[in-house]
Amino acid sequence: MEETNIPERVPTGISGLDEMLHGGYFKGAVNVVSGGSGTGKTIFGSQFLYEGAQKGEKVMCVITSEESHSIVQEMKTSFGWDFAELEEKGIITFVDITDPALRLQKSVEIAPSELIKSFKKLVESKIEELKPDRVFIDSIEALFLAIESNYKLRTHIDDVFGVLRKQNVTSVITVGKLFGLNEMVEYGADSVVKLERVRTGNTLQRSIYVMKMRGSGTINEVRVLNISDSGMSVLAQSPYLE
Ligand SMILES: Nc1ncnc2c1ncn2[C@@H]1O[C@H](COP(=O)(O)OP(=O)(O)O)[C@@H](O)[C@H]1O
Ligand SMILES: [Mg+2]
Structure with a gap:
């Protein structure tokens, strides 16, 4: 029988989630x-990077829209994570595709598929x-929104994900709920974690579950997601039970 190499696990740094993933991402x-x-x-992805940085890894953050521009400031005020300092030390690199110097920004002159091609090359x-x-x-939808056919969209998603897999980096990609685009992105991923808000009576609670993880078992429960001044963690309880 051929020997199969079981890939290493990469802990997310989100306590409680690694248990749900049976040890972390591949x-x-x-x-x-x-x-x-x-x-x-955005907090999820930032914590994933911060965890790596604390362990002496090198990390990279790709910003694709105006919405993510304040990430450094937000992570500092929310949790005291100093990404600016990590950037000075060369531990984290920010790649901002809306930076005019990269000439990658969305414009009427650039066809959506050209934008994706340039994005792939840059990354x-x-x-x-x-x-x-x-x-x-953070996040992928800005890149794919203008693609008019679902067939083309699938191909582009596979291409971008293929570039990441080929380079053997462990990646986290966020996607918002938008015109079914999230479903196409989820389809092409190796793992999907869903974040939601659940209303029970008058209370709103954050929830999290693992929708899929190729090649691994997972804990198949919806759990409470907690965000506090020390970051994000998953509690071993369901938001649906009192
Ligand atoms: N220190 C904190 N304690 C509790 N909740 C926080 C803290 N910092 C941020 N949040 C919550 O996190 C939310 C933003 O999460 P974010 O990752 O930006 O969401 P998304 O990227 O999905 O839009 C804020 O609306 C706020 O309620
Ligand atoms: Mg965000």
């Missing part, structure tokens, strides 16, 4: 975090240059 996998606005996607060359262990893309 090294080199493309992991999607999906949820509506304000469900905690590929940055990964080759910096060799990060972890990559966080």
Whole structure:
């Protein structure tokens, strides 16, 4: 029988979630975090990078829209995570595709498929240059919104995810709830974690579950997601039970 190499696990750094994932993400996998606005996607990805940085890994954050520009400031005020300092030390690199210097921004002159092609090239060359262990893309929808056919969309998603897998980086990619785009992105991912808000009577609670993880068992329960001044963690309880 042929020997199969079981890939290493990469802990997310989100306590309680690694248990749900039976130890963490697989090294080199493309992991999607999906949820509506304000469900905690940006915090999730930032904590994933911060965990790597604390362990001496190199990490990369790809910003694709105006919405993510304040990530450094928000993580500082929310949790005291100093990404600016980590950037000075060369531990984290930010790649902002809306930076005019990269000439990658959306414009009427650039066809959507050209934008994706340039994005792929840019991310590929940055990964080759910096060799990060972890990559966080916040978020992917800006890139794919203008693609008119679902068939083309699938191909583009596969292409972008293929670039990440080929480079053997462990990545987290966020996607918002938007015109069914999230479903297409989830389809192409190696793992999907869903973030939601659940209303029980008058209380709103954050919830999290693992929708899929290729090649691994998972804990198949909806659990409470907690965000506090020390970051994000998953509690061993369901938001649906008192
Ligand atoms: N220190 C904190 N304690 C509790 N909740 C926080 C803290 N910092 C941020 N949050 C919550 O996190 C939410 C934002 O999460 P974010 O990751 O930006 O969501 P998304 O990227 O899905 O839109 C804020 O609306 C806020 O309620
Ligand atoms: Mg966000």
